[in-house]
Amino acid sequence: MKFFLFNLYLKVVLLIIFFPLSIILNIFNLKKTNNNNFRKKNYKKYFKIFKFRFYSPLSFFIFIFLFPFVRLLKFSKLKLFKPKRINIRQTPKQVASLVSYRVLNNLRLINKISDINKTNYTFFLQPLLYVAKPSTDIDKKLMQYISHQMYDGFTYQTYCKEFYNFLKESLRQDEELGSKFKDFTKIFSNTNDQRFVDPVHLGSIGQYECAKLISQTIKDNEKKLKL
Amino acid sequence: MQYFVYLLLLELLLRILYLIYLNIKNNRHFLTYFSIKKLLTGNISANEDFVDTKFGLIDENKLKNKFRFKRAESYLNISQKENLEAISTANSISQKTSEEIFSRKNSFEQLSYKPFVGLYSKSNQKLSYANVKSFGMQYNFENFEKQYNTKRVIIIGGSAAFGYGSSNIENNITNSLEKILNENQETEDSKEEIKWEVINLAFVASQTLSDLNLINMYISLLKPNYIIHLAGYNDFFYFFHSNNNMNINKKLFQFNGSQNIINFLYGSHNTKIKNFLFDNFIILKIFKKFLFKKEIDHKDQIYTVF
Numbered sequence: 001m002k003f004f005l006f007n008l009y010l011k012v013v014l015l016i017i018f019f020p021l022s023i024i025l026n027i028f029n030l031k032k033t034n035n036n037n038f039r040k041k042n043y044k045k046y047f048k049i050f051k052f053r054f055y056s057p058l059s060f061f062i063f064i065f066l067f068p069f070v071r072l073l074k075f076s077k078l079k080l081f082k083p084k085r086i087n088i089r090q091t092p093k094q095v096a097s098l099v100s101y102r103v104l105n106n107l108r109l110i111n112k113i114s115d116i117n118k119t120n121y122t123f124f125l126q127p128l129l130y131v132a133k134p135s136t137d138i139d140k141k142l143m144q145y146i147s148h149q150m151y152d153g154f155t156y157q158t159y160c161k162e163f164y165n166f167l168k169e170s171l172r173q174d175e176e177l178g179s180k181f182k183d184f185t186k187i188f189s190n191t192n193d194q195r196f197v198d199p200v201h202l203g204s205i206g207q208y209e210c211a212k213l214i215s216q217t218i219k220d221n222e223k224k225l226k227l
Numbered sequence: 228m229q230y231f232v233y234l235l236l237l238e239l240l241l242r243i244l245y246l247i248y249l250n251i252k253n254n255r256h257f258l259t260y261f262s263i264k265k266l267l268t269g270n271i272s273a274n275e276d277f278v279d280t281k282f283g284l285i286d287e288n289k290l291k292n293k294f295r296f297k298r299a300e301s302y303l304n305i306s307q308k309e310n311l312e313a314i315s316t317a318n319s320i321s322q323k324t325s326e327e328i329f330s331r332k333n334s335f336e337q338l339s340y341k342p343f344v345g346l347y348s349k350s351n352q353k354l355s356y357a358n359v360k361s362f363g364m365q366y367n368f369e370n371f372e373k374q375y376n377t378k379r380v381i382i383i384g385g386s387a388a389f390g391y392g393s394s395n396i397e398n399n400i401t402n403s404l405e406k407i408l409n410e411n412q413e414t415e416d417s418k419e420e421i422k423w424e425v426i427n428l429a430f431v432a433s434q435t436l437s438d439l440n441l442i443n444m445y446i447s448l449l450k451p452n453y454i455i456h457l458a459g460y461n462d463f464f465y466f467f468h469s470n471n472n473m474n475i476n477k478k479l480f481q482f483n484g485s486q487n488i489i490n491f492l493y494g495s496h497n498t499k500i501k502n503f504l505f506d507n508f509i510i511l512k513i514f515k516k517f518l519f520k521k522e523i524d525h526k527d528q529i530y531t532v533f
Contacts, residue, residue: 122453201392202393204318205317205319208400
């Protein structure tokens with residue numbers, strides 16, 4: 001109620017007093033507009049009422065109307081006039097396009113740096129249980145709860161899948177990165193053994209298999225270089 | 228003065244009750260040095276299962292009986308048994324061994340702030356799954372200068388590339404790759420045997436922007452032949468979770484613990500004092516809970532920070 005009254009008072013004062021006053025001041029050019037930083041400060045005379053300094057009758061006049069708000073200075077940290085929180089919702093496609101754009105730009109730069117330094121660069125999209133189909137019973141257990149969790153009407157899995165698909169597609173279509181991209185997302189879909197310790201990280205067996213596939217890519221590159 | 232004494236007594240009482248609850252929950256003996264120290268001076272954390280992101284030296288006692296993958300149990304809603312089952316089968320070890328390995332002090336990474344990169348691995352730390360040497364890198368050679376018959380592979384990326392999840396150092400991605408590359412050499416065609424060196428620059432919670440900056444920093448020093456980039460998820464994870472929590476304060480780039488670092492570097496003394504008081508006094512913690520809006524803290528992953 002108190003804040004409502006303050007708000008109402010401020011609106012009334014703004015509409016009835018300040019707004020017409022500003023128009024009048026602008027018409028008659030009463031307002032000084034010399035705010036140049038390079039000029040020497042003109043130490044004006046002021047008159048003091050209690051602790052408040054007034055440099056002009058105008059400032060005194062404004063102060064009278066805004067006097068009730070002096071009390072609010074105490075609660076300045078509460079941010080009374082902070083804009084209301086708006087729930088900005090992004091669809092999975094929007095999230096996917098935003099993050100993919102960022103990732104792609106970074107990858108292009110890494111690729112450029114490696115080209116300048118005559119280094120072979122390959123990007124491997126990391127395996128993820130959110131994207132691949134769970135192959136073991138433990139995988140299913142790991143995914144059971146999180147796959148039903150909703151964020152703004154969509155499951156976390158949907159967001160992940162959308163992002164991965166978007167990124168994969170844009171990487172394939174990219175002229176520079178297209179040939180330097182390897183999709184590792186579903187490398188464990190054919191195995192019936194446990195590879196993931198959680199939906200993102202791999203155990204030592206999974207890491208060994210990953211290393212094997214990476215070494216294969218390196219070997220292929222080496223062969224190309226020899227030819 | 229009288230009220231102040233009452234407040235102190237109330238604080239002490241609340242501390243005792245809280246520590247009794249914790250010790251019953253974790254089956255610990257109450258009269259330990261750590262418990263008494265915590266009772267009198269220590270800061271009280273709301274969630275004792277996790278090691279919070281904090282600056283300064285981490286009290287080693289804090290890491291006692293803490294399981295590295297405990298966080299997974301809450302966000303995946305699985306039991307401890309199911310969690311252990313996943314870890315042990317993925318590493319082909321027994322559940323008891325996996326519990327023992329990931330409950331050691333060295334199963335928690337120590338991170339330090341590196342400009343343009345974020346919270347990067349602290350140098351010279353032997354973790355249970357990775358051997359981090361100087362500059363926060365993983366490697367097995369002694370001389371940084373590249374020899375004429377060697378070829379170098381640099382691995383960049385996040386925790387998956389760092390080796391997180393492996394039960395031992397020998398079988399993590401860095402050592403496995405080096406072993407495979409050195410084993411399967413086609414020596415028939417080549418006159419000289421090539422020695423492969425794998426350097427892992429990956430770190431936990433890395434994003435592609437950090438990877439880019441790391442490559443920019445180290446490429447001329449390490450002179451690699453190949454750059455292997457195993458990543459993709461972390462960019463999405465940090466974008467999604469930071470934007471989901473802070474609907475209006477949309478941040479373009481946020482890395483792990485970035486808010487803590489910003490507060491540490493640019494925070495006013497008042498804020499630091501306020502945070503210290505809220506961390507160390509239960510009464511103030513209760514006041515905070517009722518009076519202030521809930522602050523969004525990024526404790527999505529567990530880290531010890533130096």
